[in-house]
Amino acid sequence: MRRRVYVANTGGTIGMKKTPAGYAPAAGYLQSLMARIPELSDPLVPEYVVGDYAPLLDSSNMTPDDWLKIATDIDAHYKDFDGFVVLHGTDTMAYTASALPFMLDGLAKPVILTGSQIPLCELRSDARENLITALLIAADPRVTEVCLYFGGKLLRGCRTEKVNADGFDAFASPNFPPLGIAGIDIEIDYSRMLPPSGPSFRLLAPMPGAAGGPSSEPVVAALRIFPGISATILRNVLQPPLRGLVLEAYGVGNAPDREDLLAALQDATSRGLVIVACTQCLRGTVDLGDYATGSALAKAGVVSGFDLTAEAALAKMFHLFHRGHDAEEVKRLMRVSLRGELTPPRTT
Numbered sequence: 550m551r552r553r554v555y556v557a558n559t560g561g562t563i564g565m566k567k568t569p570a571g572y573a574p575a576a577g578y579l580q581s582l583m584a585r586i587p588e589l590s591d592p593l594v595p596e597y598v599v600g601d602y603a604p605l606l607d608s609s610n611m612t613p614d615d616w617l618k619i620a621t622d623i624d625a626h627y628k629d630f631d632g633f634v635v636l637h638g639t640d641t642m643a644y645t646a647s648a649l650p651f652m653l654d655g656l657a658k659p660v661i662l663t664g665s666q667i668p669l670c671e672l673r674s675d676a677r678e679n680l681i682t683a684l685l686i687a688a689d690p691r692v693t694e695v696c697l698y699f700g701g702k703l704l705r706g707c708r709t710e711k712v713n714a715d716g717f718d719a720f721a722s723p724n725f726p727p728l729g730i731a732g733i734d735i736e737i738d739y740s741r742m743l744p745p746s747g748p749s750f751r752l753l754a755p756m757p758g759a760a761g762g763p764s765s766e767p768v769v770a771a772l773r774i775f776p777g778i779s780a781t782i783l784r785n786v787l788q789p790p791l792r793g794l795v796l797e798a799y800g801v802g803n804a805p806d807r808e809d810l811l812a813a814l815q816d817a818t819s820r821g822l823v824i825v826a827c828t829q830c831l832r833g834t835v836d837l838g839d840y841a842t843g844s845a846l847a848k849a850g851v852v853s854g855f856d857l858t859a860e861a862a863l864a865k866m867f868h869l870f871h872r873g874h875d876a877e878e879v880k881r882l883m884r885v886s887l888r889g890e891l892t893p894p895r896t897t
Contacts, residue, residue, distance in 0.1 A: 608638025818850025
């Protein structure tokens with residue numbers, strides 16, 4: 550029997566239609582294009598059902614509520630399908646790929662995000678290969694993670710970053726090797742695949758009344774350190790209702806060791822705000838004990854994000870506050886690998 554895959558079409562370039570005003574999403578248009586691709590009728594390709602979201606979104610308009618909508622959709626179809634493909638715009642695909650692993654607890658089936666840089670309706674499109682290969686991988690029962698497939702590479706979702714705005718190699722996993730490469734064959738390294746995170750699948754939705762839930766203001770933000778950053782800007786960002794900040798620091802976690810900046814950070818952490826330092830560099834890990842400037846951040850209560858991407862750090866922190874964890878527990882869990890999103894520091 551052919552395996553069955555549910556395709557969640559959230560929008561994005563892959564299914565857009567050419568209009569006088571430019572490319573735009575159109576309900577049902579993607580299905581009509583897929584029906585004309587003979588390869589999708591091949592017995593090696595799983596049977597698929599496409600679910601169009603309403604409205605179809607440009608991914609730049611995605612919010613955490615949309616992450617939850619996708620996770621809830623997968624939960625609703627989990628028993629009826631062998632795998633899932635999430636079609637998504639490229640601009641925020643890494644954020645969604647980072648968020649879903651924390652919501653889909655005990656996942657034992659493939660969830661593959663993909664999209665394209667050029668719409669499927671165009672002659673020179675990367676959409677056909679990305680779509681067909683994503684469907685094939687989504688039918689593989691040995692894949693038990695949220696992954697992102699794009700440009701010939703299968704990546705762990707919560708390790709991905711968008712690195713190229715106009716090339717077919719749009720995504721990379723700088724601090725973790727690809728889970729697979731699609732060339733002549735689809736070669737997947739199953740030894741790197743994570744086992745299910747729990748005994749059975751369940752959706753970890755926001756706890757009722759938890760900070761940052763659907764009925765409350767977002768409580769997590771990100772700020773990039775830059776030369777000459779003022780303490781006033783920092784203090785303004787750190788105002789309530791903020792409860793968590795991803796601080797994108799230099800190198801291995803360095804920032805200006807100015808007293809006004811450190812005082813602003815100290816004030817925030819002393820009232821329970823969680824601040825996690827990630828690196829602005831594409832590769833590498835943050836260890837706030839390596840340099841004096843990083844050590845100063847640690848003394849101000851900032852915690853190391855190690856090799857978390859900024860996208861994964863933001864999504865993880867958002868999820869932890871959604872689940873009702875207090876600040877101390879969030880700080881602890883941000884330094885623990887829950888879904889393979891970080892490499893724990895070596896201990897001697």
